[in-house]
């Protein structure tokens with residue numbers, strides 16, 4: 001499984017990406033979770049603890065005298081992913097671009113450069129050929145069109161039952177198709193209230209919905225106390241639905 005999770009802010013990207021990662025790892029897959037969002041989210045849904053102030057990946061890249069970015073000595077994409085990913089529960093490995101602090105993304109430029117290179121190097125890296133790759137992308141189209149998830153064989157577009165969210169979903173799906181014509185695009189409706197909500201989303205998006213995840217107070221409660229949803233409410237309906245989603249995603253044929 002090689003997926004990138006995209007969609008509007010607050011749609012549930014991190015909740016879904018983190019939970020799918022945990023489920024895949026429990027199923028025996030070796031999982032690398034790729035967090036390119038400058039805002040927190042994925043480490044919470046994975047249950048991997050607070051984000052570090054300085055991303056470990058910051059050590060992976062450096063500038064030479066002419067100002068050109070390159071790998072630090074002895075590092076390439078695969079070694080960067082191995083060395084600077086951190087442990088999350090169930091054996092998931094988490095690679096983070098890093099989070100913005102008061103000074104914006106400037107202080108993590110090295111990590112940002114390294115992260116982008118890693119995602120490209122991973123496409124064919126022998127070390128990761130049999131790994132499950134799960135990317136949690138920030139809201140909106142920017143990283144899709146700048147090719148931050150070239151490893152994605154499937155783009156998972158998360159959409160809420162609202163007009164705004166559906167508009168964003170259609171837009172990011174269009175960009176993903178342009179950027180990666182060989183990838184498949186699936187729409188996942190999140191926080192769905194019932195059958196009517198689901199057909200509402202389907203109409204708004206104008207394409208079939210691959211999976212639906214119910215609105216679930218348990219997920220919201222997990223967020224309030226800062227525990228991963230899969231740990232706090234493992235039997236909640238939303239988590240059951242993400243199990244089904246993960247199963248369907250892992251059945252999908254790889255790109256030819």
Ligand SMILES: Nc1ncnc2c1ncn2[C@@H]1O[C@H](COP(=O)(O)OP(=O)(O)O)[C@@H](O)[C@H]1O
Pocket residue numbers: 007008009010011012013014015016041190191192213214215216217219220223238
């Ligand atoms: N199925 C759901 N039911 C209830 N709340 C949800 C559900 N999915 C996500 N949430 C809540 O919605 C908010 C946004 O989710 P998050 O995964 O952080 O979105 P994103 O990563 O797309 O910005 C969080 O507070 C999360 O707990």
Ligand SMILES: [Mg+2]
Pocket residue numbers: 013014015037040041042136
């Ligand atoms: Mg998020």
